[in-house]
Amino acid sequence: MTLTVPHTALARLEEQVQDALRRADDSALDVLGYGEITLVLRLRADGDSFACKRLPVFPDRDRFERYRDSLDVYLRRLAERGLTVAPTEVWHTTGPRGRITAYCVQRELPPERLCSRLLHTEGEAWAKSFFARFLDRVDAAVHPTLGLDAQASNWIDVDGELTYLDVSTPLMRDERRRELLDVRLFFTSLPWLLRDAVRVTMATSIFDKFYETRGVLLDFLGNLHKEHLDTLIPVFLEQANARLAEPITAADVASYYRGDARMWELIQRLRAADRRWQRTVRRKPYPFLLPPPVDR
Ligand SMILES: Nc1ncnc2c1ncn2[C@@H]1O[C@H](COP(=O)(O)OP(=O)(O)O)[C@@H](O)[C@H]1O
Ligand SMILES: [Mg+2]
Structure with missing residues (x-):
């Protein structure tokens, strides 16, 4: 099952997050779940619903690429050892001074x-x-x-x-x-x-x-x-x-x-x-x- 990440909808979600951080008020965000470290946000787009996990901001492209590679290896190794993992894609956008904001995106499961x-x-x-x-x-x-x-x-x-x-x-x-x-x-x-x-x-x-x-x-x-x-x-x-x-x-x-x-x-x-x-x-x-x- 492949996953097509809706680019414009995610860019919009990130704007909402930026706005929530600026105003120090996250009550307008659609929260799907809470982990120890992050909030997982729900994104409805293209008739589908996605779980979007915001990653810490990467200071440069190199740090981001290394992360993305290690995630790929991790997903592959878990699958090789028989684990069923929710299909996961990384979406990113480049901001001022080359900093990269990225999300791990999965389809929302019930x-x-x-x-x-x-x-x-x-x-x-x-x-x-x-x-x-x-x-x-x-x-x-x-x-x-x-x-x-x-x-x-x-x-x-x-x-x-x-x-x-x-x-x-x-x-x-x-x-x-x-x-x-x-x-x-x-x-x-x-x-x-x-x-x-x-x-x-x-x-x-x-x-x-x-x-x-x-x-x-x-x-x-x-x-x-x-x-x-x-x-x-x-x-x-x-x-x-x-x-x-x-x-x-x-x-x-x-x-x-x-x-x-x-x-x-x-x-x-x-x-x-x-x-x-x-x-x-x-x-x-x-x-x-x-x-x-x-x-x-
Ligand atoms: N694909 C998904 N579909 C539905 N709910 C999800 C999905 N991914 C995460 N969640 C919800 O968000 C919570 C935290 O997600 P998780 O990936 O475990 O992040 P963390 O690393 O913060 O624990 C989960 O316990 C679950 O409630
Ligand atoms: Mg968790």
């Missing part, structure tokens, strides 16, 4: 089929069959050089086929465990996080979990706390542990989640403070669309 939602609306039998399919997919895909952020909100179940959505941050490493992603660029909304070598090392350890099945599962299970789906944890643990050499306990999940939630809360708080500072003291528009606070 939001009511988002797995984090189905885990609420369907019964335990569906949850168990979902999790069995999920374990197969994750185990086949994840590799020390190929990572997955497998939270329930990153999958849509269409006709019994789990489709992975969250590819805009390609998780790939070289043989020496170095991230191929332009980590600095992707954390431009968190400049303080990457200010020195110590923090770069910290970022590495934040990413570690995505590159091994056990870490991916811990992250998935931990996030069920955030989604208020705690009652499913024992059910899923039984299924997961039937396959793992080193079992995961409910206490592992809880303590993982406490650490993870604390980290994201801190990040959200610091970003909100930075936004206040930029707007009120420096009187500059804050250049990112932030998701609202999450109740953890």
Whole structure:
């Protein structure tokens, strides 16, 4: 299934985003979903509906080309390892001083089929069959050089086929465990996080979990706390542990989640403070669309 990205409609969407940032008011934007880092916007055009994920602004063409190449490789490698990924295209426009604004664009898939939602609306039998399919997919895909952020909100179940959505941050490493992603660029909304070598090392350890099945599962299970789906944890643990050499306990999940939630809360708080500072003291528009606070 190929995807034809509607150029003029996207250019118009980007103008709306610019306007929202200037006015510091994103209430007029049609938001399809919230991730930890980005807002996903809905775009209706040509009788179709698209999910548009705005990327951090690239300072030059070279940084952008490298990103686009790594996304292509990521999509190809995930497919080779048996994962169904939502067809994804990159749209871009060049602005003043050669800076590039780009979006990852996918067709909008039915939001009511988002797995984090189905885990609420369907019964335990569906949850168990979902999790069995999920374990197969994750185990086949994840590799020390190929990572997955497998939270329930990153999958849509269409006709019994789990489709992975969250590819805009390609998780790939070289043989020496170095991230191929332009980590600095992707954390431009968190400049303080990457200010020195110590923090770069910290970022590495934040990413570690995505590159091994056990870490991916811990992250998935931990996030069920955030989604208020705690009652499913024992059910899923039984299924997961039937396959793992080193079992995961409910206490592992809880303590993982406490650490993870604390980290994201801190990040959200610091970003909100930075936004206040930029707007009120420096009187500059804050250049990112932030998701609202999450109740953890
Ligand atoms: N193709 C799509 N169709 C429908 N909803 C989507 C699509 N892509 C993303 N979403 C919605 O947006 C949310 C965040 O998207 P995601 O790609 O996971 O970005 P992030 O990296 O910010 O988590 C998803 O959880 C989902 O609710
Ligand atoms: Mg996501």
